[in-house]
Amino acid sequence: KAGVTQTPRYLIKTRGQQVTLSCSPISGHRSVSWYQQTPGQGLQFLFEYFSETQRNKGNFPGRFSGRQFSNSRSEMNVSTLELGDSALYLCASSLAGGYNSPLHFGNGTRLTVT
Amino acid sequence: GNSVTQMEGPVTLSEEAFLTINCTYTATGYPSLFWYVQYPGEGLQLLLKATKADDKGSNKGFEATYRKETTSFHLEKGSVQVSDSAVYFCALSKMDSSYKLIFGSGTRLLVRP
Numbered sequence: 068k069a070g071v072t073q074t075p076r077y078l079i080k081t082r083g084q085q086v087t088l089s090c091s092p093i094s095g096h097r098s099v100s101w102y103q104q105t106p107g108q109g110l111q112f113l114f115e116y117f118s119e120t121q122r123n124k125g126n127f128p129g130r131f132s133g134r135q136f137s138n139s140r141s142e143m144n145v146s147t148l149e150l151g152d153s154a155l156y157l158c159a160s161s162l163a164g165g166y167n168s169p170l171h172f173g174n175g176t177r178l179t180v181t
Numbered sequence: 182g183n184s185v186t187q188m189e190g191p192v193t194l195s196e197e198a199f200l201t202i203n204c205t206y207t208a209t210g211y212p213s214l215f216w217y218v219q220y221p222g223e224g225l226q227l228l229l230k231a232t233k234a235d236d237k238g239s240n241k242g243f244e245a246t247y248r249k250e251t252t253s254f255h256l257e258k259g260s261v262q263v264s265d266s267a268v269y270f271c272a273l274s275k276m277d278s279s280y281k282l283i284f285g286s287g288t289r290l291l292v293r294p
Binding site: 100125 | 212213215217222223224225226227230232270274275276280281282283284285286287
């Protein structure tokens with residue numbers, strides 16, 4: 068079974084631009100979550116989607132948004148990029164979410180904002 | 182609020198040494214507890230989990246016991262290998278915020294031959 072696939076692996080953007088990251092979950096998984104990983108703040112929850120609905124959102128500004136499609140694939144978008152948005156963005160999927168459900172992570176997209 | 186505290190790294194051990202990585206949590210009620218591992222250049226992989234007090238999670242020689250009385254979930258392995266070198270994250274999830282994991286800051290383990 069293929070794992071969680073994130074594209075692209077690396078991105079370099081300029082401050083003020085916007086970016087879209089993509090995530091394909093494990094086949095059959097309907098819950099997709101996004102996390103930001105930085106050396107200073109560690110791993111922080113961005114949002115979680117299930118059946119195209121956002122069920123939970125972390126404490127990030129409105130510049131960070133996401134969506135999920137009917138095939139469970141998900142995208143996240145960051146507008147008006149700031150230098151502090153440089154991070155590894157990790158997508159994770161699970162069958163249905165829930166507090167006992169382990170997450171399966173992709174290898175992440177490394178975003179560098181210059 | 183809910184939080185996870187891990188011992189700071191790096192932890193440097195020789196091959197076949199005993200490993201302990203401390204993890205304590207703050208949360209009301211009964212969270213589920215997890216250990217994830219991150220190898221260089223990769224995402225996180227679930228190592229083990231425990232969902233109720235006194236549960237022991239185990240996988241690949243690693244173990245951790247959910248201790249409600251000390252709010253701890255320490256990771257242990259009897260004999261580490263060079264291939265265990267990675268960053269280890271302790272995390273919790275709660276029923277009332279069930280769609281997100283709260284992670285500790287991570288502990289880097291370096292095993293020398």
